[in-house]
Amino acid sequence: MKIGFVGSQGTGKTTLAYELAHYLKLQGNDVYVLSEVARSCPLPINESTTKESQLWIMGKQMTREQSAKGKIYITDRTLLDSFCYGMRIDEKFFNHFKEFVKEYLTTYDYILYLKPNDKYLKDDGTRSVDKNFRDEIDFLIKKYLDELCPNYFKLDTNNLENILEVINV
Numbered sequence: 001m002k003i004g005f006v007g008s009q010g011t012g013k014t015t016l017a018y019e020l021a022h023y024l025k026l027q028g029n030d031v032y033v034l035s036e037v038a039r040s041c042p043l044p045i046n047e048s049t050t051k052e053s054q055l056w057i058m059g060k061q062m063t064r065e066q067s068a069k070g071k072i073y074i075t076d077r078t079l080l081d082s083f084c085y086g087m088r089i090d091e092k093f094f095n096h097f098k099e100f101v102k103e104y105l106t107t108y109d110y111i112l113y114l115k116p117n118d119k120y121l122k123d124d125g126t127r128s129v130d131k132n133f134r135d136e137i138d139f140l141i142k143k144y145l146d147e148l149c150p151n152y153f154k155l156d157t158n159n160l161e162n163i164l165e166v167i168n169v
Contacts, residue, residue, distance in 0.1 A: 001071065002107060003167060004078035006145065007114035008137035009046075009128055010121030012158040016114070017076040019160050024072055024169060032070030036077050037061050039126050045085075046128035051093055054086035058097075062104070072169065078111060079104050080149065084140040102148040110167050111152040113145060120158075 003020070005013035017033050024031045037060040038045050043053035061079055083101045086094040105111065116131075116138050123129050145152050153166045 001109045001167075001169070002065070002068075002073055002075070003110045003112065004075045004108040005112050005114060006078045006080055006141060006152070008116055008134045008141060010134055011114035011117055011138075012120040013076040013114055015120065016112075016158060016160065016163065017074045020163055021074055023160060023164075027169070029169065030071040032068050032073040034064050034068055034073060034075045037064060038077070038082070045126075047130065047133050049085055049089060051086065051090055054082050054089070054094070057082040058086075065107075075108075078108060080111075080141065080144060084137060084144055087140055087144070088136060098148065101144075105149045111145070111149055112163060112166065113141070113152050113154045114158060115154070117158055 005017055007013055014036065021031045021033045038057050040060070041053055041057055043056055044050055045053055045057075058079060061075075061077065061082060065073075065075060079101055083094060083097060086097075116134055118131075121127075121129050121131065121134060128134065155162050155166070
């Protein structure tokens with residue numbers, strides 16, 4: 001089973017991914033969490049990202065997902081996230097990847113959208129804490145979720161109970 005969290009920076013994706021993994025492990029499941037790949041990108045990210053950066057992140061994301069261990073694996077980002085960061089900087093270029101991203105999103109059993117939450121928007125030395133940038137990315141994510149993945153789940157609150165109501169484990 002493949003569960004992907006999607007949302008702009010500072011929504012609580014990583015926190016919830018690890019909470020879910022912990023819960024599922026306590027239930028005796030073989031679980032693996034794939035953490036965000038952008039942090040290891042050697043190229044500019046956030047507001048300074050480039051086409052090359054987002055292509056690197058997309059490629060690394062897919063490679064890590066394909067080599068994931070565990071019967072259940074959880075990603076704290078999906079391919080859609082990096083696609084949307086790319087669409088922000090060069091819509092004409094990244095539009096060529098739209099059908100590919102749509103098809104790739106079918107590899108997730110569950111895609112869980114988290115809305116922005118200022119509680120999680122903290123300066124950690126990597127992520128942007130600019131709320132306007134976050135909201136711009138969130139707009140794109142919602143737009144392309146609706147267009148490319150209409151079966152996603154919008155979580156109204158960032159808590160484990162809400163996730164467990166959605167997924168079947």
